[in-house]
Each structure stands twice: as C-alpha cells, then as structure tokens.
Ligand code: HEM
C-alpha cells in the first residue's frame with residue numbers, strides 16, 4: 001500500500017528560528033532563547049523533550065541535542081542552556097562564541113526520550129550540574145497540573161549552580177541544593193528509602209551520578225521502571241578510521257573530530273538518526289565485516305550486542321583497526 | 329467542495345449507501361493481486377486531492393450519520409469510551425489536534441477561535457457550538473477525549489508510552505472489527521495483538537513497535553488494514569457478537585452483492601505533544617461488493633486476493649465459512665486480465681471487463 005510514496009528523511013522535522021536572547025548565567029553556562037522566524041507559535045512539547053540544534057561552523061554542519069528548559073505551556077519561546085565544554089569537539093564552544101541575538105538557526109521539533117511517568121504519585125528529581133535543564137521544564141509542567149515533586153540538585157559551587165537561586169526562591173520547600181565546594185552531598189540512600197509507594201525517580205547529570213542513582217535504587221528494591229535517566233553523550237573525538245559502506249558502495253574516512261554519523265552525512269549518505277546522543281536507537285547499523293575493535297559508547301545496545309560485533313551506533317561509537325564494513 | 333451529508337443508518341434497516349464520489353475515493357487496500365501481513369507503514373503527509381489520504385482527519389458524506397450511530401452505542405454501553413486517570417492530558421492533546429486540524433482543513437465546516445486558554449469551537453455539520461477553557465475539564469460537558477471523539481469519525485486508541493512500550497490506557501471504540509476496549513484497556517502492544525495469527529512469528533509486531541516508539545511530533549504515519557463485514561455495521565464488537573454474528577449465516581448468492589462489505593481501516597499514528605502519548609485513529613470505510621466491483625481493476629484483484637489468502641487469515645478475519653460464496657460471486661468480475669500495480673482505480677487506463 002502506498003498512497004503517496006515519500007522518502008523518509010533522517011532526523012526530526014525542522015523549524016527555522018531566530019535567536020531572541022543570549023543570557024550568560026555564569027562562567028560556563030549560557031541560555032539561548034529562540035522565536036520562530038515565521039512569527040508563529042512553536043508546537044507545544046512535553047517536559048523532558050530535547051531539540052537538536054543545527055550549527056553552521058565554517059562549512060561544517062554540527063548537530064547537537066539540548067534539553068528544552070522553557071515552560072512547555074509557553075509556545076512563544078523555546079529555550080536551552082548550554083554548558084561550555086572546552087575539551088569537547090566544539091559544538092558548545094560554537095554556541096558560546098559564534099551565536100548572538102538575531103542570528104537565524106535551524107532546530108528540530110521536540111523529541112522526548114525522558115518523559116514524566118504521568119501515573120506517578122510523586123516525582124523525585126536528581127540533577128547534577130547542567131543536568132538541571134530538563135527538570136526546569138518538568139517543574140513548570142507539574143506546577144501547572146498540581147503534581148507532587150521534589151528536586152535534589154548537586155552543583156560544584158554556588159557560582160556555577162545555574163537557576164538554583166531562582167528555583168529555591170520560587171519553591172523553597174521542594175528544592176534542595178548541594179554544593180561540592182561546601183562538601184555537601186545528596187543523602188541518596190536515605191532519600192530513596194523514604195519515598196511513598198508509586199514514586200518515580202529521575203536523574204540527569206554526569207554518567208557516574210546516573211549509575212549511582214540506578215544502583216542505589218536497585219539495592220533498595222526500587223522497580224527498574226520507576227527510575228528514569230537521560231544522559232546525552234556528546235560524541236567524543238578519537239583516532240581517524242576508514243569505513244566501507246556497502247549499500248552506498250563507497251569507502252569513507254572518519255576524521256578525529258567528527259563522528260561516524262557526521263562523516264557519512266558529509267559524504268552524502270542519508271543515514272537515519274534522531275537524538276545523535278546514543279539514546280534513541282534510530283541510527284542502529286548492521287556490521288557486515290570487521291577486523292579490529294569497536295569503541296561502543298551508546299546507551300542503546302546491550303552488553304551482549306556490544307560484544308557480538310554485529311551492530312554499531314554511528315552517532316557516538318567509533319572503531320579502531322583494519323577493516324570495517326557496514327550495511328548502509 | 330461542500331459535502332452533502334447522507335441521512336442513513338448502520339443498523340436495523342441498513343440504509344447506508346456510498347455515492348459515486350465515495351466509491352471512487354474508497355481506500356482500496358491491495359496494491360497487488362495477493363495479500364500478506366507486513367509492516368506497511370508510510371508517512372501521513374497528505375495525498376492526492378480528494379483522496380481519503382489528503383487531510384489529517386478525513387470528513388466524508390457519512391460523518392453526521394456515523395456520529396449519530398456512535399451516540400447510540402454509547403447510550404447502551406458507556407464503557408466504549410474510557411480513559412485511565414493519567415491520560416487526561418493526552419485527551420486534551422487529542423482534542424487540540426482534531427480541532428486545529430479540522431478547522432484548518434475544512435474551514436467551511438469547522439471553526440476554532442483561541443484567545444489564550446479561552447476556546448470557541450463551532451461544528452456546523454453537527455450544529456454544535458462550545459465555549460470552554462482549554463485544560464479545564466469542568467468547562468466541557470464530558471472529558472476532552474469523549475467530547476472530541478463524539479465529533480470525529482473512526483475509533484481512537486490513545487497509547488501511553490513508558491519503558492519502551494505502548495499501553496492502551498484510553499480510547500473511544502464503537503466502530504471496531506471485533507475487539508474490545510474494555511477488554512484491552514491497560515494492556516501493552518504485544519498483549520492486545522496476541523490473537524493475531526502468523527504476524528508474531530514473522531517478527532512484524534517487534535518491528536512495528538520499534539517504528540511506533542520513534543514516531544515524532546510533526547511526522548505522523550499511516551497504514552491500512554482490512555476485513556469483511558456482512559451488512560454495513562459499524563459496531564461489530566465482541567460485546568454485541570450475538571446480534572451481528574448470526575447475520576454472517578444469513579447471506580445468499582442473491583443478496584451477497586449488496587450485503588457483503590469490504591471493511592477498510594485507515595490507521596494513522598500521531599505523537600501527542602503535551603503528553604508524549606501516541607494517538608491511533610482507526611477510521612473505518614465500508615463498501616458493498618456490488619459497488620466495489622464497478623471498478624474493473626478492483627473487481628479482478630479482490631477475487632484473486634480472497635482466493636489466495638492464507639487460511640489462517642481468512643479464519644481470523646471471520647469469513648472462512650463464506651469464502652466459497654464470495655469467490656463464486658467475485659469470479660464474475662475476474663476475466664484473467666493483468667492488473668496495474670498500486671491501489672488506485674486507474675479507470676481510464678485499465679480495460680473494461682471482458683466477459
Ligand atoms: C499502537 C497502535 C496499534 C493499536 C492500538 C493496534 C490495535 C490492534 C487491535 C486491537 C487489533 C485486534 C486484535 C484482536 O484480534 O483482538 C489489531 C490487529 C492487528 N494489528 Fe494492530 N494495532 C496497532 C498498531 C499496529 C501496527 C503498527 C501494525 C503493523 C503491522 C499492526 C498490525 C496488526 C495486524 C496485522 C492485525 C490483525 C488484523 C487483521 O488481520 O484484521 N497493528 N491491532
């Protein structure tokens with residue numbers, strides 16, 4: 001059956017925007033606000049969603065996912081907050097150094113891989129550093145629907161704790177902030193133990209923190225499905241390597257500072273993707289042949305699949321060795 | 329084009345009829361001379377002008393009568409519409425999607441005026457005018473899902489998405505092909521599909537679920553499904569099987585052309601923005617064999633598909649006993665000539681029946 005055959009495009013639908021505000025929050029974090037170029041309203045979104053921002057960096061297209069942190073009920077503006085990563089491949093540096101108010105940009109429709117479980121009697125949030133952003137939208141959404149929530153937010157120091165002051169002022173009894181610089185730490189075991197039945201926990205922050213929350217919750221007998229996490233993996237730089245794409249019938253080089261997915265796109269291969277952060281599963285690709293070692297960095301494939309050498313997630317994972325042939 | 333709404337019934341005297349317009353735009357589901365289950369999904373981004381694929385929610389000549397039939401079913405059995413408590417936001421999403429789409433796609437029939445959360449909805453064909461506060465349930469006569477799906481053709485399943493799975497946690501189901509919302513409520517994608525033969529073994533549901541979980545806002549999808557119904561009944565529910573099941577045994581070679589209907593479901597899939605739930609509208613189109621076979625290509629092809637359909641599918645779809653009578657009837661319309669690929673009637677290019 002095909003009423004009107006159309007070729008599916010990779011990635012989510014796009015929206016043309018103008019940068020309506022650039023607001024530095026502290027040494028590391030800046031908020032970027034967008035309005036639609038056509039003057040219309042944005043689509044509503046569900047808290048926890050992200051958008052992929054397209055950056056035109058000297059002839060090279062960078063696509064980075066950022067959590068939408070604005071109030072989902074406010075369809076006039078979308079906002080993201082970006083932490084500068086001096087060690088990364090440059091997406092966040094580009095945002096900090098090259099993007100100013102009035103610039104045209106392209107972002108995608110919202111995609112949610114970190115949704116609230118709306119059945120929950122209570123939501124308990126654990127944020128580490130820039131991991132605060134999705135919770136900004138979640139709190140706004142739950143405030144509107146009279147949801148029951150509390151936030152535990154760990155940051156390096158009061159200066160670097162983006163939005164802590166504002167959150168604390170608005171919701172003094174729901175918000176708890178912990179500063180490394182003052183040797184404060186989340187008393188996780190105690191907090192998880194004391195929750196009413198039907199509570200869901202959410203964590204967003206560094207990999208270690210996510211692991212810590214999952215492990216502690218499991219030890220305390222929390223059902224796995226009641227603990228939610230999101231970690232966007234920025235693709236990490238690595239040694240260049242060569243790949244043969246057998247369906248496209250080309251061999252391509254993946255440079256040190258680009259991901260395998262980006263290299264495919266640069267060579268005109270229309271490869272599927274959504275999150276570009278190893279979380280959604282959309283870019284999953286079959287390995288036809290290989291001799292060498294994979295550097296799997298995604299959250300999608302399980303350990304057995306990683307070990308099998310039969311699949312790779314090109315948005316974040318890399319390869320080292322002689323030959324790699326992919327079914328793409 | 330303005331639509332002339334039919335005055336017709338889907339029960340008792342069965343006065344349901346398709347006009348010539350409705351016959352030519354019928355969503356014929358077979359793109360080739362055979363049929364097997366597949367992951368037959370494509371994007372839902374419009375289609376040829378006048379076709380049922382053109383608009384987001386197709387409105388046709390049966391609209392007003394179908395809505396009347398729905399109201400009768402709900403009077404008898406309010407459990408045909410259910411929504412678990414966490415699905416209210418998805419109900420508002422559904423209401424917003426349908427009101428916005430219909431008012432944009434059919435401005436002469438529907439109007440929506442929005443001033444912040446103060447909404448004003450006008451449905452001309454049904455003579456409804458409603459002012460309400462968006463997201464405030466107390467300002468509507470019933471819940472948002474029930475309110476809007478009493479004004480939209482087709483069934484609606486609303487699926488919550490959690491833990492890499494879809495859950496049937498809300499819906500409005502009065503025009504279904506023998507399944508029950510009250511039975512399926514709270515089930516997951518694999519559980520409610522359990523009765524379907526062969527497709528599980530073929531890996532179809534695993535792949536279909538993966539596809540559905542990844543349907544994104546602004547990028548809806550669609551597929552067709554089909555079955556057979558004796559008499560133009562919208563409500564072929566398990567709850568009422570005692571009323572309609574027996575009608576399958578009351579068909580004769582003389583009445584089959586008028587009584588036997590091909591039932592096609594245009595199924596669409598929308599990611600809902602505020603709740604992140606998935607909306608699954610299932611729009612049912614009925615056509616009598618005697619009308620369908622006026623299109624030479626469709627007559628030839630339907631005969632071949634029904635003749636060669638695997639027994640498991642004919643059994644599951646409930647027409648295995650009537651298949652010989654159907655084939656006797658349909659063979660009159662198959663002269664053995666080849667058919668053109670695709671679902672369209674191709675009236676000008678396909679040869680007339682040579683018999
Ligand atoms: C979330 C969306 C969906 C819902 C709510 C849904 C629901 C259902 C239900 C209730 C049935 C009847 C089962 C019974 O006998 O009780 C059914 C049948 C079936 N479904 Fe789905 N379905 C969905 C998506 C899909 C998709 C994407 C496929 C893709 C292949 C699919 C394939 C089928 C097939 C092949 C049957 C058997 C139909 C027949 O032979 O008449 N479904 N579905």
Ligand code: FES
Nearest residue numbers: 276280281283315
């Ligand atoms: S694009 Fe989402 S996992 Fe690779």
